[in-house]
Amino acid sequence: MKLFKKFTVTALTAVIAVTATFAGIASAADTLKGKITINGSTALLPLTLQAAKEFQKMHPKVKIAASGKGSVTGPQAVKKGIADIGACDWDASIDVPGFKAFDGQVANKVAVIPFATIVNKNVGVDNLTTEQLAGIFSGKITNWKEVGGSDANIVVITRSFGSGTRVNYQAKALGGGDIVKKEKNYKETGSSGDMKTAVATTPNAIGYIDLVYVTGSDIKAVKHNGIAATTDNVINGSYKIWAYGYYMTKGQPTGATKEFIEYVQSKKFQNGSLKKLKFIPIAAMKG
Amino acid sequence: MGAPVQSLASQTPNKAEHSIINEKRHRRHLLGNRLSRYYFFFSILALCLVLGLVIVFIGKTALLLFGDVSPAEFFLSFNWTPEEEVFGAAAFIVNTLILTALTLLIAVPVSVGMAVLCAEIAPKWMKSFIRPVLDLLVGIPSIVYGYLGLTVLLPFLRRISGEGLGDGVLAAALVLALMVLPTICRISDDAIVAVPRKFRDAAYALGSTRLQVIMRVVLPAAKRGIISAVILGMTRAVGETMAVVMVIGNTPQLAKSLFTPSSVLTSNIVMQISNVEFESTWNYALHMMAFLLLLISFVLILIIRVLGRKRGDA
Numbered sequence: 001m002k003l004f005k006k007f008t009v010t011a012l013t014a015v016i017a018v019t020a021t022f023a024g025i026a027s028a029a030d031t032l033k034g035k036i037t038i039n040g041s042t043a044l045l046p047l048t049l050q051a052a053k054e055f056q057k058m059h060p061k062v063k064i065a066a067s068g069k070g071s072v073t074g075p076q077a078v079k080k081g082i083a084d085i086g087a088c089d090w091d092a093s094i095d096v097p098g099f100k101a102f103d104g105q106v107a108n109k110v111a112v113i114p115f116a117t118i119v120n121k122n123v124g125v126d127n128l129t130t131e132q133l134a135g136i137f138s139g140k141i142t143n144w145k146e147v148g149g150s151d152a153n154i155v156v157i158t159r160s161f162g163s164g165t166r167v168n169y170q171a172k173a174l175g176g177g178d179i180v181k182k183e184k185n186y187k188e189t190g191s192s193g194d195m196k197t198a199v200a201t202t203p204n205a206i207g208y209i210d211l212v213y214v215t216g217s218d219i220k221a222v223k224h225n226g227i228a229a230t231t232d233n234v235i236n237g238s239y240k241i242w243a244y245g246y247y248m249t250k251g252q253p254t255g256a257t258k259e260f261i262e263y264v265q266s267k268k269f270q271n272g273s274l275k276k277l278k279f280i281p282i283a284a285m286k287g
Numbered sequence: 288m289g290a291p292v293q294s295l296a297s298q299t300p301n302k303a304e305h306s307i308i309n310e311k312r313h314r315r316h317l318l319g320n321r322l323s324r325y326y327f328f329f330s331i332l333a334l335c336l337v338l339g340l341v342i343v344f345i346g347k348t349a350l351l352l353f354g355d356v357s358p359a360e361f362f363l364s365f366n367w368t369p370e371e372e373v374f375g376a377a378a379f380i381v382n383t384l385i386l387t388a389l390t391l392l393i394a395v396p397v398s399v400g401m402a403v404l405c406a407e408i409a410p411k412w413m414k415s416f417i418r419p420v421l422d423l424l425v426g427i428p429s430i431v432y433g434y435l436g437l438t439v440l441l442p443f444l445r446r447i448s449g450e451g452l453g454d455g456v457l458a459a460a461l462v463l464a465l466m467v468l469p470t471i472c473r474i475s476d477d478a479i480v481a482v483p484r485k486f487r488d489a490a491y492a493l494g495s496t497r498l499q500v501i502m503r504v505v506l507p508a509a510k511r512g513i514i515s516a517v518i519l520g521m522t523r524a525v526g527e528t529m530a531v532v533m534v535i536g537n538t539p540q541l542a543k544s545l546f547t548p549s550s551v552l553t554s555n556i557v558m559q560i561s562n563v564e565f566e567s568t569w570n571y572a573l574h575m576m577a578f579l580l581l582l583i584s585f586v587l588i589l590i591i592r593v594l595g596r597k598r599g600d601a
Contacts, residue, residue, distance in 0.1 A: 070561035080565065098370045099564075155451045160537065161370055162562025181538050185451040187548050188537040190558045201438060204451055 033061035034256035040074020040087035041164055042191070043210055044245045047111055048087060050273045051264045058263075062256045071164030075102040075248045084257045086248040089113065089164025093248070096167055097176075107246040108253065110264045112280035114211040114242040115169055116221040116229035118196075122203045125149040127223040134177035136206060142185070144204060155185045157198045157207035165192065168243040169208045173224060212278040235284045244282065342581065349578040352571035361575065367539040369559070374572040376552075378541045380579070382456065383525060383551040385542055386535075389460035390467060390524045395517055398468045402475035402513075403501055418476070424469040433530035436462040441534060450546045454536030457545035462530050467520035474519060478512020479505055515591050522587045526580060528553040552576045 038048055045068035052064040074086025079102055090096050091107045117128060125148055128136070135141035136154055145151045158179050159166040170179060181188075187202075189195045192213050199207040200218035211229055214221045221229045224241055233239035253261050263269055270281035352361065356374045364375025405417055440461060444453040482505050490504045506513070536548025537558050550558070556573050563570045 070563075072562055072564060076564055153451045160558045160562065162559065181540060183540065183543065183547055186536070186538055187452055187454050188558065190532065190537070194533075197437065201442065202452060203445075 032059045032256055032259060035063045035065070036085065036257050036260055037077075037083045038064065038066040038085040038087060038247075039069065039077040039083040040085075040248075041071040041089050041245065042068035043071075043089055043113060043164060044068075044087040044111065046277050047245070047264075047274060047279055050277060051260070051269060054269065054273065055260055055263050059256070059259070062260070064260070070162060071167075072099060072162060075105055078102070078105060078248050078250050081250075084249065085253075085261070088246050088248050089243060090167050091244070091246055097170065098161065098167065102248065105248045105250060106252055107248055108261050108265070109244045109282050110247050110261070111245040111270075111274060112234065112242055112282055112285055113168075113245050114229065114231060114234045114239070114280060115165060115173070115208055116211045116214050116241070117173060117206065117208050117224060118199050118214060118219045118221055119207075120199055120203050120205045121218050121220060123149060123206070123220075125222060126220075127226055129225050130173065130175045133224075134174045137174055137179045138177055139180045139182050139186075152204045153185050155187070155202050155205040156182065157187050157189060157195060157202065157205050159195060159208075160188045160190060165208065165210065169241065172241045172243065173208065231278075231280055234280055242280070245279070345574055345578050345581060348571060349575040352568065352575045355568040356572065361572065365541055367555075369563075369569045369572070372568065374568060376572065376576055376579075378539060379550060379552045379555050379576060382542050382549050383553075386456050386459055386463070386531075386551055387521055387524045389456060390463040391517060391521060393460060394464040394468045394471060394520060397464075398472035398516075398520075399475055399506075399513060401468075401472045402479055403506070405472070405476045406479035407497075407501055407505065418473070421469040421473050424465075425473070429466065429527055429530040430533075432462050432466050433533035436530060436534040444546075448546060452536065452548060453546065454534055454548045455544070455546040456535065456542045456549060458534040459531045459551075462534055463524045463527055466527065466530060467523050470523060471516045471520040474516035475509070475513045478509040478516065481512065482508040511594050515594050518587050518591050518594075522584050525583055525587070526553060528557050532557055552580055 036052075038052070045066065048066045048068075052066055056062060056064060068087070071087075071089045072092075074083070074088040075092035076086070077083035078086040086092070086105075088107075090099075092099070092102045093105050093107045095101045117133065119125065123144065125144060128147060132141065132147045136147070137156060137158070139156075141147060142154055143151065144154055156179075166179070170176065187198060189198050189207075192209055195207050195209050196213050196219060199205045199209075200216070211221070211231070214229070223229070224239065227233050227239045229239060229241070234242045247261055247264070249257060249261070252258075264274075265282070267283070270283060274281060352374070361374055361376050362380070363377050364373070365378045365381075366373050366375045367378060401417070401421075405414055409417065436458060440458055441453040444450070444458055486504050486508055487500055490500045495503070531551060532554045535550060535554055537550050537554055538548040539550050539555060540547065542549040556576055559569070560573055563573065
């Protein structure tokens with residue numbers, strides 16, 4: 001028992017000593033401190049988490065808490081003062097279909113998110129135009145043979161209203177067209193993962209998703225107006241279905257929040273970790 | 288407690304010293320008793336407080352809805368188009384009722400049949416196998432049932448029905464039926480076992496067959512317990528969310544056929560709650576739907592309590 005106690009005390013002392021040493025080294029080089037709370041889009045969450053990890057290594061006195069829910073919760077949390085940064089898949093400082101602008105918020109671009117139209121592997125069609133897509137998602141085109149495929153009903157899989165992916169897809173791929181619910185062959189899913197599973201397991205299904213999710217042999221991305229959905233085509237400007245991901249802040253960011261956003265926008269992060277996570281650096285886009 | 292302590296004290300020569308020690312011990316015990324009582328009271332109070340807060344906060348937010356939308360529109364309109372500020376929840380309410388009814392229609396005959404088998408017919412070794420298996424089924428997380436529904440049941444339904452999608456109330460009811468089946472079966476089983484032996488003996492003595500004994504004597508005698516079991520299954524069917532979301536199609540419209548992609552109260556809440564603004568009519572409408580679910584489950588639990596009390600009297 002005594003031996004055990006002795007051991008515990010020694011161990012504790014050692015831990016305290018080590019912590020103190022590390023803290024000492026870090027604080028000597030760095031004066032930045034504070035707490036950053038980030039809320040919002042799940043699409044941007046992997047990027048935020050990675051950036052937070054790297055940023056905290058550089059500035060150990062900054063505490064970052066990040067969580068993901070829906071895109072609109074980002075700017076909302078900022079408005080309510082719950083979060084310093086609200087990650088959002090659209091520019092929430094201006095009106096978008098379905099959501100009003102959040103006054104007094106500043107949109108900071110942090111990444112380019114490409115999206116792809118996906119179909120089940122049994123679908124023979126490999127190219128769809130904006131008009132055809134708008135027809136399919138509004139329910140005017142209901143059979144694959146109308147767009148050059150085999151004679152089979154089109155099963156539309158969509159995200160529920162309010163999804164950032166849906167906002168962007170409607171604006172960029174459907175030319176602002178509506179997604180109209182139908183009594184048959186129509187289903188809404190709650191997340192990118194559900195979308196992928198639904199399209200992968202339903203024959204004749206069509207849906208849309210972040211390009212990073214397009215993997216495996218059960219789904220395939222179709223061309224949009226003859227252009228393949230690749231990051232290269234997004235960068236050279238020919239593939240149009242993409243959007244900026246934003247960090248919304250209340251007014252211009254300051255202090256640790258400002259430093260963090262600048263780190264995410266820095267060349268080092270944009271061309272390193274961000275690219276590895278299959279986002280596209282904002283600097284790659286012309287205009 | 289007092290007697291043995293006294294006798295112990297009288298045996299020892301140093302009475303005074305011992306009585307002081309005993310006094311101390313006695314006080315310590317009293318204190319422990321009192322403290323533990325406070326702790327138990329505190330536990331139940333904390334629970335009641337949380338329950339009260341849930342009702343108050345959900346209800347408060349929910350009632351804000353009627354500042355923007357008339358109760359008539361919310362309860363009677365079948366049009367749910369939040370992007371155009373139209374909040375008619377009738378489709379969800381009706382779908383919830385349809386789904387629950389369909390689930391019970393599938394689950395009750397099967398589970399009562401299984402309960403009869405367990406309680407009346409099966410040999411001992413079979414009973415001791417079936418009962419633990421049913422208990423295991425109760426413990427399986429609902430997401431697992433939902434995932435099986437999505438990957439196994441839906442392709443199967445697609446093949447036999449010729450539908451493109453297969454999602455709808457039938458798929459959801461089949462998954463739910465599997466989920467509530469063990470609950471209904473185990474509780475009915477207990478109710479049937481509780482029917483006194485003499486009822487059966489009397490019926491047999493009058494020349495009944497086994498089927499007659501089961502149908503005319505045992506089941507009627509166990510009726511209240513079986514109804515409680517069914518209602519308990521119902522509360523689970525009404526409140527189940529994750530398994531339903533994966534197979535129902537999540538489209539806010541009335542389930543006009545078994546394969547119409549539709550949505551119920553729970554699935555609509557979980558689909559939309561993360562995409563709404565805090566202070567919006569849409570959010571209030573979702574809270575009202577949650578409040579409705581609370582009310583429904585309260586009513587069902589009340590019915591079970593009333594049934595249970597009557598059974599106790601008999």
